[in-house]
Amino acid sequence: MIKTLFNIAGTLALVLAVLGIFLPLLPTTPFLLLASACYLRGSDRLHGWLMDNKVFGPYLANIHSGRGITLRAKIMALIFLWSSLAFSAWFIHIAWLRVCLLIPGVAVSAYLLRARTPPAAPPQPRAPE
DSSP states (O other): OHHHHHHHHHHHHHHHHHHHHHOTTSOSHHHHHHHHHHHHHHOHHHHHHHHHOTTTHHHHHHHHTTOOOOHHHHHHHHHHHHHHHHHHHHHOOOHHHHHHHHHHHHHHHHHHHHSOOOOOOOOOOOOOO
């Protein structure tokens, strides 16, 4: 019974993480970490699927191993974050709400910029043809 609850919570967290990619006020990373932790306790199969996922797997593996967030992931997150905040601010006609949109933008940006960045992999030499 408890494993089923962990799986349900993990699935809900994963859905929120995916939504967080597109919604500016919903963080992606904490929900991904929560999904991973829930699946780890609820289902080896679901946890393995999440860790092997081509989109989320490498991202989670870097965070779990303490390597941090890749430069590409940081750049993409910042682009999505600020473009969605700008889009939201465009349609909000209340000045104080526009200012409130800056709070998560600045906080998430600060987190991403302070997070460890793993070194880039050296380019692989080409095999002679």
